[in-house]
Amino acid sequence: MSPVDLRHLAPPGPMEIILDAAEQLQDQQTLAWILPHHPTPLLPLLTAQGIDYRFELSGDGGVILFISKA
Amino acid sequence: MSQAWLSYDDAPPFWLPASFFGAAMLWLLTLGCLLLPADMLAANRYHPQLLALTHALGLGVLGNIMSGALLQMLAVASGVATRHAGRLLLGIFLPWQAGTALLVGGFLHGFSPLALQAAAVLLCAAIIRLAWHGLYGLARSPARDASSRGMALALVALLVTALLGLCLVLTLSGQLPLPLMPLLHSHVLWAALGWLFLLVLAVSQTVIPMFLITPPYPAWTLITGRAVLVLLLACSLALLFWPEQLWLPASLLLIPVLAYAVQSWRLLRQSRRPADPLWWQWQGVIACLLLGGMSAWLCSSWTAWPSLPLLAGLWWLGGAGLGATLAMLGKILPFLAWLHLKRLNPPRGLLPSTHGFLPESAQLRMRHLHLLWLLAGTLWCWQPGRFHLLFALATLELAAYALVLGGKLARRYRAVQRAVSASTAR
Numbered sequence: 001m002s003p004v005d006l007r008h009l010a011p012p013g014p015m016e017i018i019l020d021a022a023e024q025l026q027d028q029q030t031l032a033w034i035l036p037h038h039p040t041p042l043l044p045l046l047t048a049q050g051i052d053y054r055f056e057l058s059g060d061g062g063v064i065l066f067i068s069k070a
Numbered sequence: 071m072s073q074a075w076l077s078y079d080d081a082p083p084f085w086l087p088a089s090f091f092g093a094a095m096l097w098l099l100t101l102g103c104l105l106l107p108a109d110m111l112a113a114n115r116y117h118p119q120l121l122a123l124t125h126a127l128g129l130g131v132l133g134n135i136m137s138g139a140l141l142q143m144l145a146v147a148s149g150v151a152t153r154h155a156g157r158l159l160l161g162i163f164l165p166w167q168a169g170t171a172l173l174v175g176g177f178l179h180g181f182s183p184l185a186l187q188a189a190a191v192l193l194c195a196a197i198i199r200l201a202w203h204g205l206y207g208l209a210r211s212p213a214r215d216a217s218s219r220g221m222a223l224a225l226v227a228l229l230v231t232a233l234l235g236l237c238l239v240l241t242l243s244g245q246l247p248l249p250l251m252p253l254l255h256s257h258v259l260w261a262a263l264g265w266l267f268l269l270v271l272a273v274s275q276t277v278i279p280m281f282l283i284t285p286p287y288p289a290w291t292l293i294t295g296r297a298v299l300v301l302l303l304a305c306s307l308a309l310l311f312w313p314e315q316l317w318l319p320a321s322l323l324l325i326p327v328l329a330y331a332v333q334s335w336r337l338l339r340q341s342r343r344p345a346d347p348l349w350w351q352w353q354g355v356i357a358c359l360l361l362g363g364m365s366a367w368l369c370s371s372w373t374a375w376p377s378l379p380l381l382a383g384l385w386w387l388g389g390a391g392l393g394a395t396l397a398m399l400g401k402i403l404p405f406l407a408w409l410h411l412k413r414l415n416p417p418r419g420l421l422p423s424t425h426g427f428l429p430e431s432a433q434l435r436m437r438h439l440h441l442l443w444l445l446a447g448t449l450w451c452w453q454p455g456r457f458h459l460l461f462a463l464a465t466l467e468l469a470a471y472a473l474v475l476g477g478k479l480a481r482r483y484r485a486v487q488r489a490v491s492a493s494t495a496r
Binding site for chain 1 (some may be wrong): 281284346418424
């Protein structure tokens with residue numbers, strides 16, 4: 001699975017895309033995106049939807065966000 | 071920003087900040103109407119019309135936007151819950167509007183003591199309620215991030231501004247035997263550098279990195295805010311007891327403004343969104359902070375040009391203050407509308423994106439109209455009798471466009487809200 005790069009989008013575009021995808025997330029499925037920085041405002045909304053998340057550094061200044069169902 | 075205390079559950083209902091933002095746009099329209107009669111034919115910083123216009127802009131337009139944004143930021147970024155939104159509307163919003171109207175009317179009707187005293191009481195009541203909500207909430211909140219601490223400093227400055235304003239009104243109406251000019255200068259300094267500058271400094275530490283994708287502001291930005299409060303206190307004491315020494319704290323106050331401007335410019339240069347309208351708007355805010363600050367500093371030593379104090383006020387309040395608040399509204403308001411509707415769990419495809427509520431092209435047009443307004447205002451400060459109509463029309467155009475955008479956003483919000491209710495009822 002290769003993460004989708006959302007760094008070119010104007011905020012809060014990436015947040016809208018990730019929340020939309022989180023709503024349709026299947027059990028056992030993991031999705032990933034590359035973001036320009038740690039998405040602080042997004043995290044409480046993911047938690048409220050019962051979504052687990054973790055991060056990795058992309059190596060070129062970005063952050064990779066992984067989400068899956070809790 | 072402290073991640074642990076970011077809480078959308080504590081957010082006030084959408085109508086609470088929206089009421090303040092809507093009232094601000096109506097006050098902008100009022101400002102344009104107040105400019106139409108050419109009462110002030112030559113630049114005079116103490117002319118009743120100028121005092122009325124300054125307070126319509128400072129309290130009516132900026133004060134409303136800043137209070138609405140503050141209530142939202144306190145809840146979401148600092149965990150200060152809005153449990154009784156209706157009481158906040160009654161305790162802050164209504165006395166704020168009535169007090170501002172009475173103050174503006176009192177100035178225009180020859181410094182009417184009754185109107186000014188009633189205004190001072192109402193505005194103090196509203197500001198004490200806002201400060202209590204914010205400061206008490208922040209004291210109990212575990213949030214210790216730079217924005218939360220900065221908002222607390224700005225609220226303290228707002229309280230001092232209000233108390234100085236009350237003392238001014240009581241002195242003007244002969245109820246208190248206090249020295250008028252030191253009070254007046256202190257009131258202006260605490261309002262401009264304490265409340266306005268400190269709140270811009272606090273909020274920008276969250277909004278600029280988030281929307282323009284810049285590195286965060288460094289930790290010393292908060293120390294800058296504290297230094298501003300200490301220097302303001304030194305200025306007020308110098309004004310009262312050692313007026314010959316005022317130049318020192320007044321000159322030192324330029325340093326935090328300069329430091330913030332330089333730091334903001336450095337961050338903007340590292341932004342990943344240099345084409346965003348907010349990027350250009352913030353460049354303008356920084357330029358106006360420097361222009362306004364330098365002009366205000368020159369006012370004390372160079373009194374030969376009566377337009378200079380007016381220009382300092384215009385660039386600080388209208389350039390930096392209105393520029394910053396309009397820029398932030400363009401980002402925050404559509405995001406708030408989207409966020410509130412998102413929490414209603416709308417069916418897929420029903421909720422537009424944030425740019426569907428307010429496109430970037432509209433923010434760009436707003437920026438151009440604000441620049442034109444600022445240019446017209448600069449001409450008006452130079453020759454008020456000659457350019458008042460131009461400035462009035464520029465103000466009315468800016469207000470009309472802001473109201474049209476606000477109306478479109480409100481209609482879109484209600485349409486989605488109704489559609490969600492209908493789909494839930496099915």
